[in-house]
Amino acid sequence: MARLSCFSTAFFLIFALICTIDVMTGGEGSLRAEQCGGACAYRCSATSHKNPCIEFCNMCCNKCLCVPSGTYGHKEECPCYNNWKTKEGGPKCP
Template structure:
């Protein structure tokens, strides 16, 4: 049991410290990668945008068109949030 916990913690640590490009490629598929590249093309924090877009796309299976807005095209993407209570913010770019 302790070995499984240690392995799980090591994997989590690796994923948190992995380069952003690795995290994005792991989170998405060819569909998500292409859609998120378009969505994040004008983002000031490009790597963060790709990371969160990839996570949201993998969970929802869609990404709104364009570089901003249009979130009503994908309600799941629009409604994903981070945090709880007073610190809740939209998760998907």
């Protein structure tokens, strides 16, 4: 019985790790709308322009349901986030 319990625990931990990695990588649609605030706060934590960054990041996250991992770059993880452009053709999402 103890062997079964260890197997169940190991399976649960591996499953939890896989789910966590999926959210951390920022894959398309990996977030729920209520998670955008925290993801954008982290995404914008290294910029000196926090308010506009958070505002645009939240707008992009609510549309795409993803935020790229890290504080800069990695936009290839979220094509919707990466491909949304301003009228001038620049990136809309930070």
